[in-house]
Amino acid sequence: MSTTPDASLQIPENTGRETRVIVAVNESGGSVKTTTVSALAAIAAEAGLQVLAIEADSQRDLSHILGYDDPDADDNIATLYDVVDGLAALDEAIIPARRGEGGPVIPNLWLVPGSRKLKNLEDLLATATLREMWLNRLMPSVVGRFDVIFIDCPGDLKLTTKGALVSSKEVEVMACVKSQLKEARALTELEATLDDINGAFAPFGVKLEVDWVVIGESVSDKSQGKVYEDAEAQLREAYGNLVLTPSVRRSTKVPEAYSAQVALPIYAPRSEPAVQYRGVAEGMGLTQAS
DSSP states (O other): OOOOSOGGGSOOOOOOOOOEEEEEEOSSSSSSHHHHHHHHHHHHHHTTOOEEEEEOOTTOHHHHHTTOSOGGGOTTOOOHHHHHTTSSOGGGGOEEEESSTTOOEEEEEEEEOOOGGGGGHHHHTTTOTTGGGTTTTTGGGTBTTBSEEEEEOOSSOSHHHHHHHTSSTTEEEEEEEESSHHHHHHHHHHHHHHHHHHHHHGGGTOOOOEEEEEEESBOOOTTTOHHHHHHHHHHHHHHGGGBOSSOOBOOTHHHHHHHHTOOHHHHSTTSHHHHHHHHHHHHTTOSOOO
16 A cells, blocks of 8 residues: 655654544434534544544545445555455554545544445455454454444344444444434334354453434424424434434534535534534544644
8 A cells, every 4th residue: 555755644653642432323224323423533534633534434425424425435544344354454454534525634533445345345354263353353453442432233133234333432423313203113123133252252351332322414494394293302312412412513614514525513514414423423522632
């Protein structure tokens, strides 16, 4: 992999700093995981934190939002799949996040891009010993370099997601949901999966629980918002203070930002959902550099 001579584009050195690992999950697709990860990562980087976003989803939407529409097509970029396949080390796959394809670098924000080939990860790891630990074995090369590492998972609870959940002993589980009853039910499945993982990986010090619940695409309009309000009330009753405030409202700015390949808080910093994501980030302690 070629390196750039521009020192400002060099990834942070390993200072042994404490690194938070936040994994965005939900059993169902389209649950605002990628929008949430890109927004929170951009806000944390803006606050001066060194942030790494790892895309573990074959849809590659996080890579798209952070400035790389098709990482597989660029021979100068190593994807997460390349790392698992042994073609590059994890720290060699880190690239600077950008404001749009070929756009300016976003300070303090870095990306390990996804790949369409990640859908074949289970086949690649079929004969691996303790295959759920695939990401855990890679993380030492990046922990200590960043203040926060976000991992954006696919919309299921299979091997890729399980690997993200056991990537570190101190993983923070961030459940991303819409304010719908289907999403709330998916959280029950997530908790069951966490219990299974805890039982299987207790000897490795793994002890998972839902740490944060982020509600996105909420609806407040009186003509259609009652069902959403009821679902949100149930989520808050079940998960209490784990449900971050405020909920993030539905807005046309979200698909606009996606089309522009720019994280929402950068694309429309004063928009309602961007302001709400800043509130969520503050609740998670992501808005102040140490």
